[in-house]
Amino acid sequence: MLKSSKSQYHIVIVGCGRLGSLLANRLSAQGHSVITIDNNPHAFSNLSTEFSGFRIEGDATEFSTLEKAKMAQSEIVIASTSDDNVNLMVAQVAKKICNVSHVVARVFDPKKEATFQEMGIDTICPTSIAGQVLLDTIAESLTKQAGEKK
Amino acid sequence: MNIMIIGAYQSVYYLCRLFLSKGYKVTVINRNQEECERLAHNLKATIVHGDGSDPQILEEAGANSADAILAITPNDQDNLLICQLGFSHFHIPRTLAVVNDPDNEHVFRKLGVAAVSLTRVLSMLIEQQTDFDDITNLFSIGEGKINVTEVVLSTSSRAVGKTVQQIGMPNGSLIASILRQNKPIVPSGSTQLLDKDRLIVVTLPENHGEVLKILTSDQI
Structure with a gap:
């Protein structure tokens, strides 16, 4: 749940794959106004029947697609396509050209994550997160085993 | 390098x-x-x-x-x-x-x-290749925001014999100078346009086509 004083946000989600559609479904169910963009029309079948937002079929690297999605009027933009570079480009356009206040990009490649952050883009790297969680789980299991041995 | x-x-x-x-x-x-x-x-x-x-x-x-x-x-x-x-x-x-x-x-x-x-x-190169040999795109300023074009008037042009005022150049366009028999003229509204005049025209993208039409279309 997005917690804040405001009850409804204008949110643009670029990429309607597994992550994008999950977010779109949840945020729409919470009553936010959601616009999803994907260049593959079949991707929208990931959206649930309760999804009450808009679907825009188009290439997010074309500025006209982002204009169609009224990106400049949105408060939150999430770039969750399967292409790191598309996400970076969309995030930069959202932040620096459309002046959107909250922008997050998904990046798979941990090497690129640092670059994105240098450019002032907030990122989520599933690879780094999964790696960290995995290491933590192993460490926990090892401590547990060591404790049992004592 | x-x-x-x-x-x-x-x-x-x-x-x-x-x-x-x-x-x-x-x-x-x-x-x-x-x-x-x-x-x-x-x-x-x-x-x-x-x-x-x-x-x-x-x-x-x-x-x-x-x-x-x-x-x-x-x-x-x-x-x-x-x-x-x-x-x-x-x-x-x-x-x-x-x-x-x-x-x-x-x-x-x-x-x-x-x-x-x-x-x-x-697309710019193609647009510049107009049918008229008597139109030369000299240069543009600010990525095409202002165009400077040379137009040579031919006998058949509707503009020949009329004054600058009469031909009704659109707002935001200008005949900056005329070369008549190699002599430069800075035209006023009452300057009459003659056959073989070389006009240096300043236009904006929105009136470029209209200006060329005014200067080059044949007399009816």
Whole structure:
């Protein structure tokens, strides 16, 4: 749940794959106004029947697609396509050209994550997160085993 | 000069050949193994196989010592990141991206990346090739925001014999000067236009077509 004083946000989600559609479904169910963009029309079948937002079929690297999605009027933009570079480009356009206040990009490649952050883009790297969680789980299991041995 | 080019075979090959013939040192980065082999076979350049938007690949390819980087892949998102990495990460003095979507030219510029749209350049060249030999596009200012054109009046033109005021030039356009038998004239509203006058015309994109029509259409 997005917690804040405001009850409804204008949110643009670029990429309607597994992550994008999950977010779109949840945020729409919470009553936010959601616009999803994907260049593959079949991707929208990931959206649930309760999804009450808009679907825009188009290439997010074309500025006209982002204009169609009224990106400049949105408060939150999430770039969750399967292409790191598309996400970076969309995030930069959202932040620096459309002046959107909250922008997050998904990046798979941990090497690129640092670059994105240098450019002032907030990122989520599933690879780094999964790696960290995995290491933590192993460490926990090892401590547990060591404790049992004592 | 050390030039780095990132792009597909077709666009890279001829450009690379041109640079090599000028004596530049060229490094190409290409994602496709087969294309890399063909490039390596046909060019005396360093060919690196990999993702040109990956900082590690750029470093391995020698981005630290490059003087210029050219991003000409078919994906605008890749070209943007390559150039941004080029100047922010590797401090390459000259970076240039080719954009596929002409709208991205201004998007890239706002994000600090020099960009050129070949589509726009081509369409401009085609538009300039008008049917009239008596129209010469001299130059444009501010990426085409103001155009300066030379128009030679022919006997059949409707404008011949009329005054500048009578022909009704649209707002925002101007006949800046006239060369009549090699003598320059700065026209006023009452100046009469004559056959074979060479007009230097200043126009905006929105009235360019209309002005040319006024000056070149035949008499009815």
